[in-house]
Amino acid sequence: MRVITGTARGKRLKTLEGLDVRPTSDKVKEAVFSIIQFDLPGAKVLDLFAGSGQLGIEALSRGAESCVFTDTNKSAAAVVKENLSACNFSDRAQVYVMSAESFLSSSMCRKADIALLDPPYSKGLIEPALKLLSEKLNAGGIAVCEHEAGLELPEKIGRLTKHREYGYGKTVALTTYIAEET
Numbered sequence: 001m002r003v004i005t006g007t008a009r010g011k012r013l014k015t016l017e018g019l020d021v022r023p024t025s026d027k028v029k030e031a032v033f034s035i036i037q038f039d040l041p042g043a044k045v046l047d048l049f050a051g052s053g054q055l056g057i058e059a060l061s062r063g064a065e066s067c068v069f070t071d072t073n074k075s076a077a078a079v080v081k082e083n084l085s086a087c088n089f090s091d092r093a094q095v096y097v098m099s100a101e102s103f104l105s106s107s108m109c110r111k112a113d114i115a116l117l118d119p120p121y122s123k124g125l126i127e128p129a130l131k132l133l134s135e136k137l138n139a140g141g142i143a144v145c146e147h148e149a150g151l152e153l154p155e156k157i158g159r160l161t162k163h164r165e166y167g168y169g170k171t172v173a174l175t176t177y178i179a180e181e182t
Contacts, residue, residue: 001054004029006061008087014079015052023052024118024146028168032144033058035164035176036114039142040064043113046136048100048129053080055116060089064114069095070103100125104132111138121148127157130177134158137179149173 001023003011015023024032032055033040041063047056048070056067067089069080077097084090096103100119103109115133119125126147133143134157143160145153153175155162160177167173 001052002026003054003058003061003087004033006058006063008057008061008089011061011087013052013054013057013083013086015054016073016076016079024054025168025172028146028172028174029055029058031166031168031174032116032146033062035144035166035174036142037062039114044111046070046109046112046115046133048103048115048117048133049119049125050080050095051076051118053083053095055118056080056093057083057087057089059114059116060092061087064092066092066094068103068109068112069093070098070100071095072097072099100129101132104129104136109136111141112136113138113141115141115143117143118146126151127153130157130160134160134179139179139181141179143177143179145175145177147173147175 043064045059045064045067050069050071163176
């Protein structure tokens with residue numbers, strides 16, 4: 001797993017081992033960043049369900065101002081910190097060991113421009129996170145959700161309106177939402 005482009009291009013990233021680990025493929029990662037490429041420079045990003053942190057690190061490499069990473073797994077958070085350090089992004093990032101829902105409900109969560117959601121599949125985590133995220137994205141903000149193919153997400157969740165859906169093979173889909181004015 002590596003950073004595809006930007007200031008940390010080519011850097012290898014560490015990941016956790018195990019059956020529950022499902023790193024985003026380079027093909028899907030490229031798709032995510034082609035969707036948000038013009039919105040990244042100077043953006044405040046949330047990488048919810050961070051895992052290794054590869055999505056948020058890619059955003060930082062491509063010009064995001066800052067990124068907040070959340071994951072419930074202490075080992076995953078440690079890997080995110082190692083990867084941030086290896087890419088020299090520690091000063092532009094914060095890492096929290098907590099669920100996306102807890103973070104989004106907390107006073108620690110500030111408004112963001114882009115949110116990247118890649119929760120474990122088939123656990124029902126994406127919709128509750130989107131409901132809370134609805135109030136945490138700036139107007140015009142974008143939420144990009146990686147999820148299992150076949151999952152039907154609502155057209156509207158709070159201030160978020162479904163923008164597009166993309167399919168990647170039989171297993172992976174991306175759904176984007178745009179935040180409306182309050």
